[in-house]
Amino acid sequence: MARKKHSQADVAGEVNQSGETPAGTGTPAESKPVGTPDKKPAKSSDVSAGNHPNKRVLVTGLGSFWGGRVAQALEADPAIEVIVGLDTVEPSVELERTEYVRVDANYSILARIVKATQVDTIVHSFLVVDPTQMSAKAMHEINVIGTMNLFAAASAPGSSVRNVLLKSSTAVYGCAPEDPVWFTEDTPRTRAPHRSIEKNLNAVEGYVGDFAEDNPHVNVTTMRFSNVIGDEIETPLTRVLKLPVVPSLLGFDPRFQFVHEDDVTRAILFALQNRLPGTYNVAGDGLLPWTEVAAICGKRTVPLPPFGTSLMAPGLRALGVDLPDEYMSLLKYGRGVDNRKLKDAGFRYEYTSAQAVQAFIERTRLKDIMAGGTEYKYERDVEQFFRQSPAVIRDSDG
Amino acid sequence: MARDASAKSESQENAISGQDTTDSADLVHVPSGELADERPNARITDVDDWGRSEQMRVLARRVYDPIYRRWFRVEWEGLEKIPTDGGALLVANHAAAIPSDAPAIMHGIETELERPVYGLADNIFRSMPVIGTMWSRLGGLPAHPDNAYRLLSEQNQLVLVFPEGSKGPAKPFHRRYQLGRFGRGGFVEIAMRSGVPVIPIAAVGPEESMPTLFQMKGLAKSLGLPYAPVTANMLAMGPLGILGYFPAKFKLKVLDPVNFDVPPDRERYSRFKVMEYSEAIREQIQQALYEMLRNRESVWFG
Structure with a gap:
């Protein structure tokens, strides 16, 4: 108990330093207490407008699911003056006032962009944590070299950056039989990392630590997201849960934790709004046995031999089961993280692990039925045309 | 206090969200504002x-109860020393090639006191298919200090641990009831940090239920197991002896709880104190075992 209270006091204290309303004083409604859950972007005008500590925001990985969503949500806050988004690919979501800049994979031009735009906040959502997306080498280039360049830019003399948020993953904890059931932010790994993605994330978090130490005037938030689930995001786990039957490993029924994609966006916005210092796990309450995950999705599990999984990988991939090594060990041992630090800072989750899975499958089912409908797919060039071309006749009030 | 504030503004937010859900719908997909504790719980299993x-556990208790009552005829002494609420770390001597003490202790406390017992054990179980899953469902956990702290200090549960680790079950029959080293005293540190007492338990009987004759070190190494014994049961019963226990009479004695005169939640405790307590508890169990063995007339009938 005492330990928990202590950490709570810590968070409140540090938040105070960053110029926020004092936490836990039962403040009246006109000021925004730290304990307030995040605002919905659309009605940011009611409380948080003008109170947002971040005015000029740079979002890396704009083309990624998270980057796009966070930028969308930030756009809705009029207090934020400038949003600049970087990526190697076009953003896939509808964006109104975010400025998109195409960059190379390792962000070598970042220093110039930061200097030119004088951003005060960087949201680094560019990290790739799904190893099926690219080769280890490409991943290293993006994750490690990209982050190095980002921090180099942010710590340049006279830099305007005051707040950095890094989107990491609970994969940094690894996955081994000797692991505790719940990892706290401070629990060390039980085995040294040997997979490229874990090495990447460890290196990246190392840079974060160095950066935070060298730049005490900059608030650094590291958010470690658990298995993200939702009908829009695609991860190796959502892919297998969409299959007619769900693979498992014979004799193993590990427990999984999930965080809903909406909670991910909300958590990022919450951390930005409150400039939370330090590292936070982001994961829904509760752990679910893998068989229960499948059962909530209304599916059966098909057990695979638990040994020699790497030999089966090519055959499985042909069947549509693309589970990288990291996920194979998750299917053996699972992983749980303690989400209480973020809760103690005032964040409230909308979904538990089980509810996240349920919401995912319900919306996925609906989507399958609606597929083939006339859903508008966002095209940046088209939107640009509607917004800016003199050929388009607009209403005077816009 | 922060929580009160959040609850207050929560209700405000809900009130507002009622009006403008329509115009927010096409922006980001914004959830309804319903929070996890207001949504129906989607869990299927317990x-x-x-x-x-x-x-x-209920199923396991039903299967194990006849073994507990008829085969081992387990007898407890001092069960009232185990609290009916609040956390406590149970510590016992460890024996038999496939330890027969853990199920007996867990079963006894669960049926008599009607509260769960979580067993901390070597993570070797967790990497075994089927066994690992069963072990976990029946209350087994990897012996990680974080697990013990959260169970004892925050959830006020009973946690059972065998500080000898695998050295207990691995020892040969001629060293029966000779307690091995109690690790590095980690169990004392955990109890201190969690602010709970250690309750020592002395178990007589398990040693004779599956005596180890000798170890096959090469086999253990090649299989990656902590030990691979040849037991008397294997010689007497053949393949059945791999799992079949001899019907030794079990006597379990709960000893006086040990409370620590240190504040909880410290990062580190004096090595001297930890080792002193650890040794004292080991000695307490060892002396109780000697006394019980002095009074034991028969291995099979107690």
């Missing part, structure tokens, strides 16, 4: 935070 399932 597997808890730790992987333990009460339904599985």
